[in-house]
Amino acid sequence: MQNTDGRKRSATAPDRGTAVPDRLLSAATRLFAEQGFERTSVQELVSAAGVTKGAMYHYFASKDDLLYAIYQRVLAMQMERLNGFAGAEGPVRERLRQAAIDVVHTTVDNLDDTRIFFRSLHMLSADRQIAVRKERRQYHERFRAMVEEGQRQGVFRADVPADIAVTQYFGAVHHLSTWYRTGGALTGGEVGAYFADLFLAGLSPVESAD
Amino acid sequence: MQNTDGRKRSATAPDRGTAVPDRLLSAATRLFAEQGFERTSVQELVSAAGVTKGAMYHYFASKDDLLYAIYQRVLAMQMERLNGFAGAEGPVRERLRQAAIDVVHTTVDNLDDTRIFFRSLHMLSADRQIAVRKERRQYHERFRAMVEEGQRQGVFRADVPADIAVTQYFGAVHHLSTWYRTGGALTGGEVGAYFADLFLAGLSPVESAD
DNA sequence: ATAGACATACCATCCGGTCGGTCGCCGGGC
DNA sequence: GCCCGGCGACCGACCGGATGGTATGTCTAT
Structure with a gap:
């Protein structure tokens, strides 16, 4: 009360x-x-x-400040969740899969946040845009580190830069806010499983180059 | 016009x-x-x-109308290019690869258009948003048809919906406008090759489930 | 003369932000 | 116990400026 x-x-x-x-x-x-x-x-x-x-x-100092507060909240949440998966035990392939599924799940659970995140970034002042990008970049790198770890171990193919693979994946995740509708044909978990599956399949070592 | x-x-x-x-x-x-x-x-x-x-x-009738004209121009261009690749000769895997590379190439060559496309859609009037989505959907389906063709032929795995795979890929392509910089480390062709490679690798039939 | 292709001045509206003010709580002096 | 003064939380009328859009005039080619 x-x-x-x-x-x-x-x-x-x-x-x-x-x-x-x-x-x-x-x-x-x-x-x-x-x-x-x-x-x-x-x-x-x-x-x-x-x-x-x-x-x-x-x-709030301004309307801009309010928007920034939304960014900070979602950034903190994402980073916290990723840290949980990245720092866990187990083979890197499994950790990466869990993280990849979770980021989809979290995204569809907070579609509004994601929609704002990418659509309104340019409405922030220049220095705040930089701050957001910086934090976002840390998130990206934490994720990428897992891919690189797998590449060094040989469980992921190394002929594609980890950066490219991660960027491609996050692009797809971000795009969820454009098309995913709650109550549609697929649940967040299902989409996450498919996405992670495609992601990891793309990273699997190739036997013969075509 | x-x-x-x-x-x-x-x-x-x-x-x-x-x-x-x-x-x-x-x-x-x-x-x-x-x-x-x-x-x-x-x-x-x-x-x-x-x-x-x-x-x-x-x-132009309004500022909104000007924005809409930009959408029409880019939609027409994308659709025309895709039709060229989809209707070509050759195995579906190769046609899809060419189309997947080209959409990246075209995107980085017209980054401004892409940036506007996804960032400002919600600024159009409701009926124009619908019109844009409809045309965009046709583009998506043309692309998806190639994936489905490959799935029927058995050259692509069929345990992931073609829709999901295509959506994931377009998400990544769209996201290019957020991070790709002309004059950066990678050319559009290089990024396109990597992206298409990951995309097709993800679609390759799996031998053994893990 | 007529019509299209522009130019210029102007308008009604709306928006983010401000600023003086109010209200209720709380600690303290007596 | 009780009044006092201050203080943070909140109110809402108001402002300067900018914005999309329009009305009307002018020029030029046909």
């Missing part, structure tokens, strides 16, 4: 027990994904969150 | 011999790709094209 702060407003906050910043974040995520960042006005945003402009600008 | 051959050049256009609609189209393509559709004002656009607002609104 209580807020995490221990603060409780009596009459002025009628509808939700959720904290104001969280309400703003989730409303923004939904609206930015549906209509795009630029098409969503601050007024529309705060109305959807059930707060006022003043409240928003009390917590 | 039937301004293909009857070009009129007046003495009032000082710098370019190119027709005004074309100038607008290429300026818009560049600016939309660089800054995004929303960040590019009509004034900025017409200034870059060396024309005035009046000229632009003489040829």
Whole structure:
């Protein structure tokens, strides 16, 4: 019942027990994904969150800042999950498969975030774009390291750069936000299994070059 | 739009011999790709094209209409190229490889178009979005038909839906506009060769399930 | 003269952001 | 116990500027 702060407003906050910043974040995520960042006005945003402009600008320096907060949240989540799989025990092929499946699963579970991520990056200020790309790059490299590990062990083919393979895969994952619909023919897990299967098959050592 | 051959050049256009609609189209393509559709004002656009607002609104009904024209141009080009490869002679594996390489090549040769294509789709009006998706879907299905043909012939594995494989590949191709830089380490042809290689390797029949 | 191809001035609207103000809580002086 | 003053949370009317779009004029070739 209580807020995490221990603060409780009596009459002025009628509808939700959720904290104001969280309400703003989730409303923004939904609206930015549906209509795009630029098409969503601050007024529309705060109305959807059930707060006022003043409240928003009390917590966020700008509309841009709100977008950046969404990026930070999703980046942190992705990185945390990947670290879990990359640092696990077992053969690299299996670890990579698990991570590849999971990134699809996580993506379809948070389609709004992904939609925003790639569609609105250019709306951030230049330095924040750089910050996002930098963190994204770390994620990419963590993933790539697994591929390279497999290449050194000989379980993956080495005649294709690991970078290319990983980039290709992430491209496909990112593209999910364009076509995947929740409630469609395939569940996230099924798509993830297929994707990972194709990915690993592509990385399997070739017997004879054609 | 039937301004293909009857070009009129007046003495009032000082710098370019190119027709005004074309100038607008290429300026818009560049600016939309660089800054995004929303960040590019009509004034900025017409200034870059060396024309005035009046000229632009003489040829295009709206800013939206201009964006749509860009989509039509790129869709027509892609479809034409794909038809060339899909309808050619030879084994399906080779035709698919050629088409897969070419789509990468064409994409990196027209990075601006691709960048706009996926980033600004949601800026079009609803019915135009539908029109674009419909045409894009035809492209997808033409490509998929080749995969299915190979699956029937047994040269491609059939335990992964052709749809999934094609979607995955196009996702990777689309993603090129995010990371590929002209003048980088790899040429478009090289990336295309690697991508096609991974794609076809993923589709190769499996001998033993792991 | 007529029609198309532009040019120019102008408009209504909307948007992100601001700023002075309100409200309820809390610690402290007595 | 009780008032006081401050403080952070929040409110919402307001602003300057920019934007997409339009109305109307002008030039030129036919």
